[in-house]
Amino acid sequence: MNSAFNVVATLGSARSGDLTLPHGVVQTPVFMPIATKGAVKYLSQEDLDALGPEIILSNTYHLYLRPGVDVLNEFGGLHALMNWKKPILTDSGGFQVFSLAKLRKLTDDGVTFNSHIDGREIHFTPELSMDIQAAIGSDIWMAFDYFPGYPATRADAQRSIDLTTAWAERSLNRQKEVNVTNSKLFGIVQGSSFKDLRAESAQQLTELGFDGYAIGGLAVGEPSEVMYEMIEATEPYLPSDRPRYLMGVGQPEQLLEAAKRGIDMFDCVLPTRNARHGQVYIHASDEPLVPADLSTVNYKKITIKAAQYKIDKQVLDPYCDCLTCSAGYARGYIRHLFTVNEALAQRLTTIHNVSLYLKTMRLIRTHIRAHNE
RNA sequence: GGGUAGGUGGCAGAGUGGUCAAUUGCACCUGGCUGUAAACCAGGCGACUUCGGUCUACGGGGGUUCGAAUCCCUCCCUGCCCA
Numbered sequence: 072m073n074s075a076f077n078v079v080a081t082l083g084s085a086r087s088g089d090l091t092l093p094h095g096v097v098q099t100p101v102f103m104p105i106a107t108k109g110a111v112k113y114l115s116q117e118d119l120d121a122l123g124p125e126i127i128l129s130n131t132y133h134l135y136l137r138p139g140v141d142v143l144n145e146f147g148g149l150h151a152l153m154n155w156k157k158p159i160l161t162d163s164g165g166f167q168v169f170s171l172a173k174l175r176k177l178t179d180d181g182v183t184f185n186s187h188i189d190g191r192e193i194h195f196t197p198e199l200s201m202d203i204q205a206a207i208g209s210d211i212w213m214a215f216d217y218f219p220g221y222p223a224t225r226a227d228a229q230r231s232i233d234l235t236t237a238w239a240e241r242s243l244n245r246q247k248e249v250n251v252t253n254s255k256l257f258g259i260v261q262g263s264s265f266k267d268l269r270a271e272s273a274q275q276l277t278e279l280g281f282d283g284y285a286i287g288g289l290a291v292g293e294p295s296e297v298m299y300e301m302i303e304a305t306e307p308y309l310p311s312d313r314p315r316y317l318m319g320v321g322q323p324e325q326l327l328e329a330a331k332r333g334i335d336m337f338d339c340v341l342p343t344r345n346a347r348h349g350q351v352y353i354h355a356s357d358e359p360l361v362p363a364d365l366s367t368v369n370y371k372k373i374t375i376k377a378a379q380y381k382i383d384k385q386v387l388d389p390y391c392d393c394l395t396c397s398a399g400y401a402r403g404y405i406r407h408l409f410t411v412n413e414a415l416a417q418r419l420t421t422i423h424n425v426s427l428y429l430k431t432m433r434l435i436r437t438h439i440r441a442h443n444e
Numbered sequence: 445g446g447g448u449a450g451g452u453g454g455c456a457g458a459g460u461g462g463u464c465a466a467u468u469g470c471a472c473c474u475g476g477c478u479g480u481a482a483a484c485c486a487g488g489c490g491a492c493u494u495c496g497g498u499c500u501a502c503g504g505g506g507g508u509u510c511g512a513a514u515c516c517c518u519c520c521c522u523g524c525c526c527a
Contacts, residue, residue: 107480128479166479174481187481213479259479290478318479325478340480347483348476378473409483417483 075255075282076314080443084306084333085365087439090283090314092158092210093253094150095125099314099335100439102326102432103128103160104425105343108137109153111425112343113418116154121394122425126157126210128338131203132164132195136188140206148208148252158210160338163200163242165216165259165287166319172220179234181215197241205249212250213285214242216259221291228263231288232272235261240279255282257316263288264297266304273308283314286334290320298325302332323352323368323431330435331365337432342424347417349376349409352427354390360427361434363441368431375420380406387419393426395419 078088090097104111104122107130111119119127129149138152146152149159168175168182176183181196197215204212217234219227239258246256258276262268269286276284286305289298302317309315316336317329326337342352354360355371362369373380375387383402387395400419408416 103479105480112480113483130480133480160479162479167481170479171481216479218479285479287479292478316479321478339478340482341478344477344480344482344484348485349483350477374475377475412483414483 074312076312078312080440082365082439082442083331085331085435085439086311086333086335087436088314088335090335092126092255094156094158094210097125097158098436100326100330100432100435101125101336102428103336103338104428105129105338105340106153108133109149111421112347113414113421114425118394118418118422119155122422122429124157124425124429126160127155128160128162129207129209130164130167131161131200131207131213132167132184134161134207135164135193135199135203136186140203143206143208148206150208159207160211160316160336161204161207161209161213162318163197163204163213163215163259164195165200165213165238166218168195169218169220177217179237181238197238198245201242201245201249204246204254205251208252209254211255211257211283212242212246214239214256214258214281216261216287218261218288218291219263221263221288221293223263225263225265225268228261228265228268231261231263232268232275235259235272236275236279239276239281243279243281257281257283257285257314259285259287259318260305260309261288262301262305264293264301266300269301269305270308273305277308277310281313283316283336284309285316285318285336287318289317290325290339295325295328299328299332302329302334306333323370323428326428326431327361327365327368327435330432339428342428343421345372346420346424349374349416349420351375351387351420352424353388354427357390359434360390361431361438363438365435365438370427370431375402375405376409377406387423388427391423391427393423395423395426 075091076088078086080087088099103126104124106127174185184193186193200215215238217231219231258281260272262272314335317334320337321339351373352370355369358369360369380402385402386399387402
């Protein structure tokens, strides 16, 4: 019997595996660029093809508002709508319970939002989230969870895992009814900064049985060390033959540190959002971006909008081979594009940042796999 | 030549006796963004400073007043109208 996820190599606690999904096999550890509303902001499908992400992430809540289930059904899902052939993971909308907190009412049944688009009232439940993800036709669905925000009291954290477990079970039940595309469903561990609650949450979800397990509610303001501790507190309770996904993380070194603690999947807005805001991740030197011993990520972050780059003729990142850098775009030119508010600025930096993130993960993966051969 | 409106920080443009080193916007500078309500947000933006202040500033010069960007005189400059 073939498992969807096969670990093919390990290096310490780090693993590399093959995750088989309806739209292809994804090698882990993997970084998923974010296409919340069905597009990686500023990138065309051609740009994405050149960058070569193995899987992208989209958002159930946002796609539900627009284009809506009718349009998704009409097209036969998000893959067809986007003209994207490879796997897609969809977040359940659970995080919007947090990020749109001012517009919501929370009950055991679910969450009532006022749409951030037009203000109309929307009642979001685990069942609705599954139904929408079915219409989207994503490869990986996320259970509808509840993240209480940070910091959270122990009572808040306890409520978050209680609610999350209850909603996870409802997500699972509904998914079984509406999943006709062999999509996978991941549960989401909560528990804030409480190790025992993290462990408890992981055990409850594992008992329910998911295709993969996400760790949510981290990288939300707590120190990195706390985040690593929470990963370490959770990881032993997750089945080793299922992928682990650290949601929303993070800075390059956080990806590395988490991968070294057994995390297989990541997503984060930082490379794309920072690119749009003029912050660029570049190689710190001509040393390898990630050395074979996985000791560090050799990068630095620069503010390309800064005056110091006004007449800088250097390529954005001299040690990078992405579309932007190999084409030879100078720092001074990209700064100029930001100054005059030309969209090309955001496109060039987004291509570069996503490229560096993907390269970071590819190197981590390669090093883990090389170690076992 | 006559009349009239006006000259404020890089620009535009408020203020019209004290709470004005001077609202606001743009530009400029420096940061921050971690399951994307984000081409966004925050801070700075006369000089010096022991961070308490000190000095120089609202076209130039002079005056009134305890006190002037604000009132008066004069000069310079600009827009508009009439000749």
